[in-house]
Amino acid sequence: MMSISEAMKPEMIGKTVQLHGWVYRIRSSGKLSFIILRDSTNIIQLLASADSLGSDAYRELSSLTVESSLEVTGTVRDDKRAVTGYEVAIKTYRIYQKNEMFPVSKDLGEEFKLDNRHLWLRSREFTAMLKVRSTVFKAFADFYYNENYYQVQAPMMVATATEGGSTLFKVPFFGEEVNLTQSSQFYLETFIFSLERVFTIAPSFRAEKSRTWRHLTEYWHAEMEAAWLNNEDMMKIEERMIEYIVEEVLRNNRPELELLKRDIGVLENIKVPFERIKYSELIKKAQDFGMNLKYGDDLGADEERGIMNHFQKPVFITDYPTSLKAFYHRQNPENPSEILCHDLLAPEGYGEIIGGGERIWEYDELVRRIKESGMNPDDYYWYVDLRKYGSVPHSGFGLGLDRLVMWILHLPDIKEAIPYPRTIRRTKP
RNA sequence: GCCGUUGUAGCUUAGUUGGUAGAGCACCCGGCUGUUAACCGGGCGGUCGUCGGUUCGAAUCCGACCAGCGGCGCCA
CATH class of the missing domain: 2.40.50.140 (Nucleic acid-binding proteins)
Known part of the structure; x- marks a missing residue:
């Protein structure tokens, strides 16, 4: 055979x-x-x-x-x-x-293909996507293994929120309740005190009632944390990682890229360095980008698209105002109104694929920020504990792997980048 | 949470100011020795989302209900 x-x-x-x-x-x-x-x-x-x-x-x-x-x-x-x-x-x-009749043929609507994803995934297009997705997942892990990182695993059933309590899925748990994790970040931070550099690939769950082309309720989250690294170190690693993943796709998946009619020139152009733009600079240049933005506004889908119309490669947006991001980001000691963080926006209108930056590593600052965010430090006792015993500066990021696949293949919707998408209104097949 | 939108055959859909519901694909039968989404002929397949109303007559107009879809926000 x-x-x-x-x-x-x-x-x-x-x-x-x-x-x-x-x-x-x-x-x-x-x-x-x-x-x-x-x-x-x-x-x-x-x-x-x-x-x-x-x-x-x-x-x-x-x-x-x-x-x-x-x-x-x-x-x-x-x-x-x-x-x-x-x-x-x-x-x-x-x-x-010998089959009676295969329900999937040509001229299909998007909904029908989703209802029959278990059969549609046999199609040449979807098979090609799955092969590229496989390369992306492997390349992410390989990149960090090559950098001497350790792969670790965090629990999916957790007691605490990472990104805010309103987006947690509650699950019955022996007469009590537990949540599905929104991010493995806090657990990854616990590992850096022994392994120093760690990564994980795991699902994250967000109970947001999103109905957009780039949100899933269950998505594949590639996360990394490393001791001793700052925000700029992090961006240097991330841009090399993105370059490596794209190179691996180009090296292993030419037939798939051609079958999906992907513009290979765009991918071949994805080389370091990527541009860094401070949030405050972006606001000053907002008019040039055709946007009506003032300091303190978050970037919406239209703004991200407006910015990325001007770039052929991914771009880092850095140093967001403290008010726009979650409590664990470290404030700039020289300007506490801004945090040492970055988002990575993908070109061609795809927008945010990575969020990361320095974590608060000092005990007093973390407790203060948890309280300012209206939460109880006791609920985060183990996370706070990390700042009591040999705390060190550290940074990390989260990458949406499904979003990355969507951009690399220039797909029109994130549901085309994952075999069995889970959204606010789809749990089957 | 906010705004918008659509339900006609297994699938994709046409349907004019209200007048007998049509096509392509798939499937079945027949034809063809070089097809590329094969082609040609025939066949199967519809309570036009549901219920009610207007009307001589409703897929079409009105109302209620049901189901689905798109966008924003949230983020990755």
Whole structure:
């Protein structure tokens, strides 16, 4: 048995191969049928000939339907008329299942494809996306392993909020209640006192009633924390990481990028350094960017789009006002009204994919900021404890992997970047 | 939470000032020895989201209900 891509090599011409897979397309005439066979690697044209197979076998093969499963043996030849340049003339075959009717065909609405995601993911487009997604997840981990980071795992069921209590999912827990995590960040911070540099890839859950093209209630969060690093160190790591992930996609997924008609030139241009713009500078330049923004306003979807229309590469926006971000960000000692943080905005209108920066590492400052945010430091006792025993400056970030895949592939909606999207109104399939 | 919008065949959809509900794909049957979204002929498939109202007559006009979708905010 071999894969379709293994069979489609010049040295295989004239050889007999055994292939298995699914019917991708089928066309038949009186004496000839063309079955396009699909497996995880590629598609290839099979030829069924009535003269060489006999009429009973020919009838059986030519009546196959889309996504029926089968195994064939036959001889490979190159043929320019075949869709991928090679063709296998069927000698023997075994049909595993002939389908009645595959519900997924051409001309489908977005909703129908979502309802049938378990079947739609067999499509060549979705398969291509899944292969790129696989590369992105691996490249993220590889990058940090290469930088001598350790991968760690945080709990998904937690007692405390990271980003604010209103967006927590409550789950029954032996007669009490627990929350699904919004971020593994606080737990990652606990690890830096032993491992110093750690990362994790895990889902995060946000009970926000978002209905947009770039929000999920369950999304894949790549997070990292490191001792001794400051905000600028962090941005240097992140831009190299993004460059590396894009390079890996370009190196491993050319066929997928071409199938999805991605503009490869845009990706080839993603090289360090990325521009850094302070929030306060951005406000001064707001008019140039065609925006009506004053100091203290958060950047909305229109603003992010307006900014990124001017850049071909990702851009860091840094030093946000303290009031715009969560309590754990460290204030600039020289200007406490601003924090030592950054967001990374993706080009081509995609906007924020990373949020990160320095964490508060001094005990008094953290307790004060928790109180100022209207929360009880006792609820965060273990997080506060970290600032009592050998605390050190440290930084970290969170990356939305689904958003990254969406941008790398220039997809129109984040639901196209994850196999089974969970949104405010979708839990199936 | 706020604003907007749509329900017609398994899927994608057309349907004019209210007058017998049409097509493409898929599927089934027949034809074709080189197809590329194959093609040609035939067939199957509809309580026009539901309920009520106006009318001689409603997919079309009105009302209520149900279900779905898009955008903003929130963030990654």
